[in-house]
Every structure is written in structure tokens, then in C-alpha cells.
Amino acid sequence: MSAKVIHFPTRPSRLALRLEWFATDRSVLLGIWALYFALRVAVLLIDVAPTSDAEWYFTRAVSLAAGQGYLDNQGAPTAFWPAGWPIALGLVFAKFGASQVSLGLFNLVSAMLIGAMALALGRRLFGSEGAARAGLLLLAVYPNAIGYVPLALTEVFYTALLMAGCWVIVTRTSRWHLVSAGFLFGVATMVKAQTLVVVPLLFAIEWLRMGQVWKRFPRLFGEGLLVLALAALTVLPWTIRNEIQLGHWVAVSTNGGYTLLTGNHDTATGDYTPDAxxxxxxxxxxxxxxxxxxxxxxxxxMAWITAHPDRFAKLLPKKFLRLWLPDGEAEWAYQGGAPGYARFEMVYRAVRVLNQGYYVLLMAAFGAAFFVMIARRRRDGQRWIGWWLLPYGIALYPTLICLVFSGQSRFHYPVMPWVCMTAGWLAMTALGKLSERGTHVHTLH
Incomplete structure (x- = not known):
């Protein structure tokens, strides 16, 4: 005689119910957005004047807004440092007036776009609403990301452009989207000249993530070339301007050699050393x-690198560590430009220490997620290459550039929304596994 076994549905654990609420309830998403927005508005209340690089960009933007052109400190036409950020800021100043308020509000708009792209790309790359929301939450409370919003530095605007260009490529449904991507990457190149390295990376992932790689290669190769060509066309008017006003063909800027030398000379330490x-x-x-x-x-x-390959090689780990080990460099801008810094120095320092600990946790999760994702995809019979690799590619490109030039922690700023996305996926994955513990199937014989 055999007994029939009746299986009853497993009762979800309390943690599983909370995870479902986090991933599906509209009020949760609104709460994350409210926190994201409020923290960035709050930091705009701090009075901080542009210093160092920020002062250069702010002054060029004021000059452009006044119709005086892109001039150096002596009033002569220049192409020193990429002009994309001062041009964009100059347009804002021409419309709304040259002030810290206009700057802060423009950066706030860019920061909100970064958040929107982080949420949208988190959904697309990891296929999980919960992971996307977790990534946005991690980015919302990340102190260094918040600290840049009042500053006249390139990072917030550039990160928004980079993420928007990647989003268009990843989600494209027609050739017209390639035109938009070409324009976005062209403008981003005007802000940071090395940006075009990202385009081949995007199409390489697209090519390898699915089967029939050789059959799909010609189309994707052509699309990649089209985006690069359109980006070059976007930059071309500035290149022509340089030839007319400087008497030389300068593609984007005239600081590439200077930056190379600051990172490669007899007294180089791996850090940016302009005072050598x-x-x-x-x-x-x-x-x-x-x-x-x-x-x-x-x-x-280049001569120094050729003559001292051993010393150049010894600088590589120092440059890598200088790029990725410290974080919270936004504090330097407040130290130099905020009149109230001395009064609240202990608060600034405490936030810096808190930020460093938070950053270490994010980077640890970013590294662990790589191996967890590969293991899960192999377990599920999927190709290990997929769009989930894009955050690691975005992290790779500034790494390679800094190894040749010099390491600065500021250069990893555009990578951090991608790190938060990936850490959000790992957190939701780990919590999901934890929520399954202790659950059991009730049976009746």
C-alpha cells in the first residue's frame, strides 16, 4: 500500500517578504529618490569657492559666457585641458548668470541623471528591480558622490554623459540610437579625451555575450565604427577652432604630454606630481x-619610459594603488574653498573617515560579485560573458590610462555608480539566499 504525499506551498520567511516589499513597493523607490535628492540639495547649502582645477574651469566658463572665448590666464586662446565642461557650464552661465548657484543646480541635474541611469542600467544589466534599487540606495548615501555636487569639477557632468552614452548603446533598438550615442560620446570626449576607449569595450561585450560571434561581427564592427565616427564629428569643430586660433592641429587639448610627464620622471611617485x-x-x-x-x-x-623601463614598471603598482586605494578626495575642495572648513574640520574629517570605510565595503563587494556572478551563470548554463561585465570594463579603462600617466583617486569617480549597481546586486543576492534558510515544505502523508 502506498501513501500519497501532498506538498503545501512553502511559507515565505519574514526576510523574503521584506525583500519583496523592497523590490516592488512604489513607496520604497520614492523614499530612495527622496533621500538621494535631499542629500545632494543639502550639500549645496555649503559655501565653497572654486580652487585649483575647479577655479580654472569656472573662470573659462565665465569667459565663454561673456563671449570672450576660451582663453588662458594671460588672455590668449588656449586648448589647455579639454574644454567640454567649461563650454557646457558657460552655456548655463550665459542663460542663468555666472554664480555658484547656477553651477550647483546644473550639477544637481547631472547628479539626478546619474541616479536615473544607475537605476535603469541596474535593471538592465542584472535583470532585477531589487538589485537596481539597492544600487541606487548605495549611491544615494555615498558621501564622496554627494560632496562633488557643489564643485566646479568635471566629474558629475562627465559621469552623467558616460552613463547616458552606455545606456543608449545597451538598449538601442535602431540605428538612430547610434547617432545619439555618437553625439554623447563626442561631448564626453570633449570633457575627458580618453572616453572613446569605452566604445570598443561596449561593442566587444555586445559581440561576445551571445552566440554566432563571427556572423554578428561585421554588423557590430560597423556600428562601433559609426559611433566613433560620429563622436569624432562632434569634436571636429573644436579641432578646427584649435587650428585656426593656435596655428596647430590639436584634436582635443594640449595637456596630454604634460600629464604624461608628471607621472613619469626621475622623482615620480605614482601620484600626480606637477611640482617636479x-x-x-x-x-x-x-x-x-x-x-x-x-x-x-x-x-x-616617452623618453624617460624608454630609458627606464624597470623604474616605469615599479611605478605601476603605486599608480594603481593611488587610483583605487584612497577615496573622499572631495574634502580637499572644501578644505581649500569653504570658509567654514576650520570651524567644522572635525566634522569634515569624520565624514572622510566614514566615507573611506564605506568605500572599502563597496569595493570589496564589487570584487566578490565578479566571482559570484560567474559561478551563478555557469551553474545556470549561461555564457559567462554578459552585460553584467560592463561595470568591470568601465573600471578597467581609467586603470589602464592611469598606469601609463599617473594615479589620482579623483579619476575613479565615474566608476562608482557602476560599483554601487554591482554591490547592490550582490547584497540582494546574498539576502535572497539568507531568506531561504529555515524555510521548509509542509507535507501531509
């Missing part, structure tokens, strides 16, 4: 115009 004797001597050398000085800096930097 060889750099200061070159910058003060008479008889060289801006373009010639940049070319000479590039020659000196």
Missing part, C-alpha cells in the same frame, strides 16, 4: 608655445 623640477623647468622654458611645450613634455615622458 623637470615639469616646472619645462613649463618655464622660454620660446615654446603651448602646443610645442605639450609636444616636448610628451617627448620627455
Amino acid at each position: 623640477p623637470v615639469v616646472k623647468e619645462l613649463m618655464a622654458r622660454p620660446g615654446l608655445d603651448e602646443v610645442a611645450r605639450d609636444a616636448e613634455a610628451r617627448r620627455l615622458g
Whole structure:
């Protein structure tokens, strides 16, 4: 005689119910957005004047808004440092007036776009609403991301452009989307010249993530070339302007050689060292115009690398650590430009320490998620290559660039929304596994 076994549905654990609520309830998403917005508005109340690089960008934007052109400190036309950010900020200043308020509100709009892209890309890359929301929450409370909003630095605007360009490529449904992507990457290149490295990376992931790789190669190769060509066309008017006003063809900017030399000379430490004797001597050398000085800096930097390959190799881990080990560098801007810094120095320092600990946790989750995702995809019989790799590709490109030039923690800022997305996926995955513990199927014999 056999007995029939009746299986009753498993009763969800309390944690599982809370995870479902987090992933599905509209009020949760609204709450995350409210927190994201409020923290960024709050930091705009801090009075902080532009200093160092920010002062340069702010001054160029004021000049452009006044119709005076892109000029150096002596009033001569220049192509020093990419002009995309001052041009964008100059347009804002021309419309709303040159002020810290206009700057802050423009950065706030860019920061909200970063949040929207983080949520949308989190859903697309990881196929999970809960993971996308968790990523947005992690980004919402990330102190260093918040701290940049009042600053006249490139990072917030550039990150929004980079993420928007990636979103268009990942979600494209027609060739017209490639036109939009080309324009976005072109503008991003005007802000950071190395941006176009990302385009081949995007199409390489697209090519390898599915089968029939050789059959799909010609189409994807052509689409990638189209995006690169459209990006180049977007930059072309600025290149022509440089030839007319400087008398030389300068694609984007004239600081590439200077940046190379600051990271590769006899006293280089792996960090950005513009005060090194060889750099200061070159910058003060008479008889060289801006373009010639940049070319000479590039020659000196390459000559040093060629003559000292062993010393160059020893700098690589130092550059890597300088890029990825510290975080919270936004505090430096407040230290130099916020009148109230001395009064609240202990608060700033405490936030910096808190931020560093938070950053370490994010990066640890980012590293662990790589191996967890590969294991899960292999377990489920999926190809291990997929769009989930995009955050790691975005992290790779500034790493490779800094290894050649110099390491600065500021350069990993555009990677951090991607890190938060990935850490959000890992957190929801781990909590999901934890919610399954202790549940059992009730049976009746």
C-alpha cells in the first residue's frame, strides 16, 4: 500500500517578504529618490569657492559666457585641458548668470541623471528591480558622490554623459540610437579625451555575450565604427577652432604630454606630481608655445619610459594603488574653498573617515560579485560573458590610462555608480539566499 504525499506551498520567511516589499513597493523607490535628492540639495547649502582645477574651469566658463572665448590666464586662446565642461557650464552661465548657484543646480541635474541611469542600467544589466534599487540606495548615501555636487569639477557632468552614452548603446533598438550615442560620446570626449576607449569595450561585450560571434561581427564592427565616427564629428569643430586660433592641429587639448610627464620622471611617485623640477623647468622654458611645450613634455615622458623601463614598471603598482586605494578626495575642495572648513574640520574629517570605510565595503563587494556572478551563470548554463561585465570594463579603462600617466583617486569617480549597481546586486543576492534558510515544505502523508 502506498501513501500519497501532498506538498503545501512553502511559507515565505519574514526576510523574503521584506525583500519583496523592497523590490516592488512604489513607496520604497520614492523614499530612495527622496533621500538621494535631499542629500545632494543639502550639500549645496555649503559655501565653497572654486580652487585649483575647479577655479580654472569656472573662470573659462565665465569667459565663454561673456563671449570672450576660451582663453588662458594671460588672455590668449588656449586648448589647455579639454574644454567640454567649461563650454557646457558657460552655456548655463550665459542663460542663468555666472554664480555658484547656477553651477550647483546644473550639477544637481547631472547628479539626478546619474541616479536615473544607475537605476535603469541596474535593471538592465542584472535583470532585477531589487538589485537596481539597492544600487541606487548605495549611491544615494555615498558621501564622496554627494560632496562633488557643489564643485566646479568635471566629474558629475562627465559621469552623467558616460552613463547616458552606455545606456543608449545597451538598449538601442535602431540605428538612430547610434547617432545619439555618437553625439554623447563626442561631448564626453570633449570633457575627458580618453572616453572613446569605452566604445570598443561596449561593442566587444555586445559581440561576445551571445552566440554566432563571427556572423554578428561585421554588423557590430560597423556600428562601433559609426559611433566613433560620429563622436569624432562632434569634436571636429573644436579641432578646427584649435587650428585656426593656435596655428596647430590639436584634436582635443594640449595637456596630454604634460600629464604624461608628471607621472613619469626621475622623482615620480605614482601620484600626480606637477611640482617636479623637470615639469616646472619645462613649463618655464622660454620660446615654446603651448602646443610645442605639450609636444616636448610628451617627448620627455616617452623618453624617460624608454630609458627606464624597470623604474616605469615599479611605478605601476603605486599608480594603481593611488587610483583605487584612497577615496573622499572631495574634502580637499572644501578644505581649500569653504570658509567654514576650520570651524567644522572635525566634522569634515569624520565624514572622510566614514566615507573611506564605506568605500572599502563597496569595493570589496564589487570584487566578490565578479566571482559570484560567474559561478551563478555557469551553474545556470549561461555564457559567462554578459552585460553584467560592463561595470568591470568601465573600471578597467581609467586603470589602464592611469598606469601609463599617473594615479589620482579623483579619476575613479565615474566608476562608482557602476560599483554601487554591482554591490547592490550582490547584497540582494546574498539576502535572497539568507531568506531561504529555515524555510521548509509542509507535507501531509
